[in-house]
Amino acid sequence: MNSISPNLNLMIKASEKASKIIIRDFGELENLQVSKKGPKDFVTKTDKRVENILIEELSKTKKNYSFITEETGKIVNKNKNTFWVIDPIDGTTNFLHGVPHFAISIALLKDDDIISGLIVDPIKNEIFYAEKNSGSFFNNCRIRVSKKSNIDECLFASNNDGIKSIHPKLNLRNTGCAALDLAYVGCGRLDGYFHNKINLWDIAAGKIIIEEAGGKVNEIDYSRKKIDVRAANPNIYDKMLNKLDNF
Numbered sequence: 001m002n003s004i005s006p007n008l009n010l011m012i013k014a015s016e017k018a019s020k021i022i023i024r025d026f027g028e029l030e031n032l033q034v035s036k037k038g039p040k041d042f043v044t045k046t047d048k049r050v051e052n053i054l055i056e057e058l059s060k061t062k063k064n065y066s067f068i069t070e071e072t073g074k075i076v077n078k079n080k081n082t083f084w085v086i087d088p089i090d091g092t093t094n095f096l097h098g099v100p101h102f103a104i105s106i107a108l109l110k111d112d113d114i115i116s117g118l119i120v121d122p123i124k125n126e127i128f129y130a131e132k133n134s135g136s137f138f139n140n141c142r143i144r145v146s147k148k149s150n151i152d153e154c155l156f157a158s159n160n161d162g163i164k165s166i167h168p169k170l171n172l173r174n175t176g177c178a179a180l181d182l183a184y185v186g187c188g189r190l191d192g193y194f195h196n197k198i199n200l201w202d203i204a205a206g207k208i209i210i211e212e213a214g215g216k217v218n219e220i221d222y223s224r225k226k227i228d229v230r231a232a233n234p235n236i237y238d239k240m241l242n243k244l245d246n247f
Contacts, residue, residue, distance in 0.1 A: 007062070008131055011106045011118045014057035018050045018104055019122035022089065025049075026123065029098055043089075043096045047071055050088035054106065058084050068109070070201050083109040087201040091177030100124070105179040107204035112222055117205030119183045128183040128209050136213035138187045145215035146188040149235035154191035156232075156240070157181035159198075170243055182206020185231055186213040192232030192240045203229050 004012075025046040051071045058065070062084075067075040069086040084106060089095055091102030100123040108116040119128040128143075130136040136143050148154050157173045173190070175181055178198060184190040186209040195203075200222060207217050207229075216237040218230040232240045 004129075004134075005116065005131060007108055008116050008118065008129060010058060010061060011108070011116065012127070012129070014054050015104045015106060015118060015120040015127075017057055018053045018088065019120060021050055021053060022046065022095075022102075022104070022122045026095065026098075026100070029095070043092055046095075047088050047092060050104070051086060054086050054088060054104070055084075058106075068200060070199065081111050085109050085114075085201050085204040087179065087199075090179040090202055091175075094176045099176070101175055101180065102177050103179040103183070105201060105205045107201075107208065109204060109222060114204055114208045117208040119179045119205050119209065121180060121183075126183075128186060128205075130186070130209040130212035132208065132212070134212065136186050136209045138183075143187040143213050145185060145210065145213045145233040146191050147235060148191050148233065151236050151239045151243070154236055154240075155189075156192045156194070157184070157190050158193065159195045170240075178202040179206055182231060183209055185215060185233070186210045188233075191236055192230075194230050194240065194244055196228045197226040198229055199225075200227060203227065207231070 048071050051069055055067060064078040066077045066080060066083045068083050070088060087105040089102050090105050095102045104120040106118045107114050115132045117130050126139060128138050155171050157175055178195060179202060181190060181193045182203060183206055185193050210217050210231050216232060216234045220227055230241060
């Protein structure tokens with residue numbers, strides 16, 4: 001493994017513990033699909049259980065760090081300038097339907113700057129991570145964004161609203177998991193990503209992974225509740241924006 005900071009090491013250990021819960025509960029979903037109660041309540045409990053594990057593990061050695069989380073909201077501790085930004089399961093609808101495409105997302109936001117990011121796909125056993133000025137990695141191998149410059153040869157991801165309102169000639173996917181979309185841009189599986197009015201915890205880790213992999217992401221105001229994000233390899237970033245002028 002390449003040299004990583006104690007903070008990132010803590011993030012990886014916390015996600016490993018949480019992944020075991022997700023994998024176990026995902027296996028249980030098959031039984032719940034046919035029950036009268038249905039799986040929604042079960043998934044909500046999994047979300048909360050995973051978030052609690054992440055908070056507990058991350059707090060063990062960093063007791064003063066604050067939190068911004070999907071389920072609990074903001075938890076302000078002594079250190080008010082450093083936040084763990086957590087999405088316990090990004091892609092809960094996929095999870096709910098037994099589609100194995102979702103992720104744990106953790107980022108470290110310090111003084112309005114993301115300094116570490118981690119995206120873990122527990123089902124495929126894929127880990128994407130990055131630290132400020134230290135590069136991006138996929139399962140311990142260095143990654144870079146794609147080099148494509150012909151937009152017609154590129155593959156993009158977005159949300160439903162985006163797909164309905166943009167240029168029809170963009171080759172698009174709607175995977176239901178923003179964190180993995182961004183991670184895939186970072187490793188070159190996708191060439192670009194855009195989404196309007198998304199939450200910070202969905203995109204915080206992905207932003208640094210793309211930037212450290214040589215990609216380009218628009219400037220983001222972390223204080224906003226809903227964020228518009230644009231990310232791509234630098235060769236097609238401006239071309240993508242031109243297509244999205246009316247988006």
